[in-house]
Amino acid sequence: MIALENVAYTYGGGELFSGVDLTLAPGSFHFLTGPSGAGKTTLLKLCYGELTATAGHVRVFDQDTRSMDRDAIAMTRRRIGVVHQDCQFLDHLSVGENVMLPLTVAGRGAEVGGNLKDLLGWVGLTAQADQLPPQLSGGERQRAAVARAVIMSPDVILADEPTGNIDWEMSQRLLTLLIELNKMGKTVLVATHDLSLIRTAKAQVATRVLRLKDRRLQLAGADL
Amino acid sequence: MPFLSRIMALLAGDPQADRTVPPTGYTARLTLFTSAAMAFLAVFALALSLATGRLANRWSAELAQTSTLRISAPVDQLAAQTRAALIVLETTPGVAQARPLTADEQRALLAPWFGPDLPVETLPIPQLIEIIEDSDGYDATGLRARLQAEVPGAVLDDHTRWREPLVAAAGRLRTLGLVAILLIAASTGAMITLAANAALAASAQVIRVMRLVGARDIYIARAFVRRFTLRALTGATVGMIAGILAVMLLPRTDVAGGFLTGLGFQGAHWLWPLVIPPLAAIVAFFATRAAALRTLREQS
Numbered sequence: 365m366i367a368l369e370n371v372a373y374t375y376g377g378g379e380l381f382s383g384v385d386l387t388l389a390p391g392s393f394h395f396l397t398g399p400s401g402a403g404k405t406t407l408l409k410l411c412y413g414e415l416t417a418t419a420g421h422v423r424v425f426d427q428d429t430r431s432m433d434r435d436a437i438a439m440t441r442r443r444i445g446v447v448h449q450d451c452q453f454l455d456h457l458s459v460g461e462n463v464m465l466p467l468t469v470a471g472r473g474a475e476v477g478g479n480l481k482d483l484l485g486w487v488g489l490t491a492q493a494d495q496l497p498p499q500l501s502g503g504e505r506q507r508a509a510v511a512r513a514v515i516m517s518p519d520v521i522l523a524d525e526p527t528g529n530i531d532w533e534m535s536q537r538l539l540t541l542l543i544e545l546n547k548m549g550k551t552v553l554v555a556t557h558d559l560s561l562i563r564t565a566k567a568q569v570a571t572r573v574l575r576l577k578d579r580r581l582q583l584a585g586a587d588l
Numbered sequence: 589m590p591f592l593s594r595i596m597a598l599l600a601g602d603p604q605a606d607r608t609v610p611p612t613g614y615t616a617r618l619t620l621f622t623s624a625a626m627a628f629l630a631v632f633a634l635a636l637s638l639a640t641g642r643l644a645n646r647w648s649a650e651l652a653q654t655s656t657l658r659i660s661a662p663v664d665q666l667a668a669q670t671r672a673a674l675i676v677l678e679t680t681p682g683v684a685q686a687r688p689l690t691a692d693e694q695r696a697l698l699a700p701w702f703g704p705d706l707p708v709e710t711l712p713i714p715q716l717i718e719i720i721e722d723s724d725g726y727d728a729t730g731l732r733a734r735l736q737a738e739v740p741g742a743v744l745d746d747h748t749r750w751r752e753p754l755v756a757a758a759g760r761l762r763t764l765g766l767v768a769i770l771l772i773a774a775s776t777g778a779m780i781t782l783a784a785n786a787a788l789a790a791s792a793q794v795i796r797v798m799r800l801v802g803a804r805d806i807y808i809a810r811a812f813v814r815r816f817t818l819r820a821l822t823g824a825t826v827g828m829i830a831g832i833l834a835v836m837l838l839p840r841t842d843v844a845g846g847f848l849t850g851l852g853f854q855g856a857h858w859l860w861p862l863v864i865p866p867l868a869a870i871v872a873f874f875a876t877r878a879a880a881l882r883t884l885r886e887q888s
């Protein structure tokens with residue numbers, strides 16, 4: 365699905381990380397941890413083509429992101445659901461319309477049917493469907509972002525600290541949603557520093573835990 | 589015409605796509621106003637072009653069909669030379685009619701300068717012969733050569749000398765009108781580009797979110813393009829109607845007389861202003877499209 369080969373990235377100062385090799389096989393479930401500022405968000409951005417690696421190759425669905433044009437990137441993003449760390453919405457559209465935005469911009473707005481209602485119910489936003497995003501709490505925004513990321517039924521789900529602002533019970537629910545999607549064959553990568561979330565997941569699904577530390581990506585040992 | 593069908597499809601629009609980009613009331617009003625003002629001006633530039641074109645045609649047609657032969661000779665030879673000239677003219681191909689002006693007619697011509705009672709018969713003034721051409725016209729150079737041989741006192745005036753500068757002036761005025769129309773179209777494009785850039789800058793966050801969820805550039809651009817094309821079309825239609833009303837309210841030629849009030853449309857020419865709104869829409873379409881795609885490429 366997504367393969368990183370000897371990837372390095374720098375914002376202009378020193379290298380944030382280098383020599384990163386990573387393969388997200390279809391149906392795999394990965395966690396990405398590491399101290400704040402290690403480059404977790406940056407690594408995810410490389411995976412959905414918002415950033416281009418300064419060295420090495422990032423291949424998404426067997427295409428090198430460096431050689432993809434803007435339309436190709438757009439088409440790729442329809443197959444990757446992303447929960448951004450700073451979940452951004454269209455503030456003039458309702459939460460429901462925001463959640464189905466990926467379908468709308470793909471010209472598939474008519475397909476949504478009952479999925480939207482089910483999905484909003486699952487993330488506990490049924491009552492907020494007609495509100496505007498600025499009226500939501502931080503946790504509600506994150507749940508809306510998760511719903512938006514999965515509405516296209518994407519092949520890959522990349523979640524950047526999806527449980528950063530929400531209580532334990534709700535993060536369990538989101539984790540369950542991600543695990544269910546993984547069981548349906550979706551590839552999942554979750555960046556988080558919530559170790560208890562990782563432990564809970566490990567009990568339910570085969571996961572690999574990656575750690576960004578000292579400018580390297582390592583496979584975390586059994587210490588978790 | 590795939591281009592036209594693209595514009596039609598665009599104007600028909602995708603209401604869902606439209607809602608994703610919030611309208612910016614300020615740029616909307618600016619675009620409407622600019623398009624209306626430009627269309628209003630374009631109506632006048634068009635009227636100027638068409639009126640001067642008409643004028644040039646009329647002058648060259650009317651003046652080309654008549655010419656004058658002037659015979660200056662001592663009084664005792666005047667009648668003989670006039671007769672000789674008439675014979676030459678009658679045998680000249682292209683001359684439909686040649687007629688010496690009567691004494692009364694000559695007196696009428698001179699009356700503004702010398703008063704009504706001028707004794708033209710006794711004065712050594714030249715005899716004028718009015719020549720009316722048939723539709724093919726005659727060969728002025730050939731006629732001059734023959735007249736020079738047979739009627740030494742004859743001078744042929746085919747009005748070219750003062751017809752040409754008039755027609756040239758009218759032609760230049762018409763060109764000026766067309767240049768004005770082109771400048772108006774270019775300014776409309778420039779203003780709409782500025783307005784579109786302002787709208788795009790105000791929508792940077794919206795564009796970012798749409799790109800992140802997989803919108804293609806063309807989908808985002810279309811929402812802007814459609815909006816600005818419709819605004820330009822609406823504004824230009826209002827401006828065009830106002831312009832036509834203003835032209836209709838100009839004093840009529842036969843009342844005010846003269847060239848200036850000839851400004852206006854005649855017959856089928858009234859249909860020409862209808863071209864202005866679609867033209868404005870086409871200009872807006874391309875200006876906004878270029879601005880949107882450029883802005884989108886610059887962002888990431």
Ligand SMILES: Nc1ncnc2c1ncn2[C@@H]1O[C@H](COP(=O)(O)OP(=O)(O)O)[C@@H](O)[C@H]1O
Nearest residue numbers: 375376380398399400401402403404405406407
């Ligand atoms: N757009 C940017 N320009 C410059 N530096 C940035 C930018 N984005 C992030 N950084 C820096 O890169 C480092 C890694 O950031 P990030 O990938 O967000 O880390 P993490 O998600 O692991 O907390 C941080 O030090 C951050 O300040």
Ligand SMILES: [Mg+2]
Nearest residue numbers: 404405449524
């Ligand atoms: Mg981060």
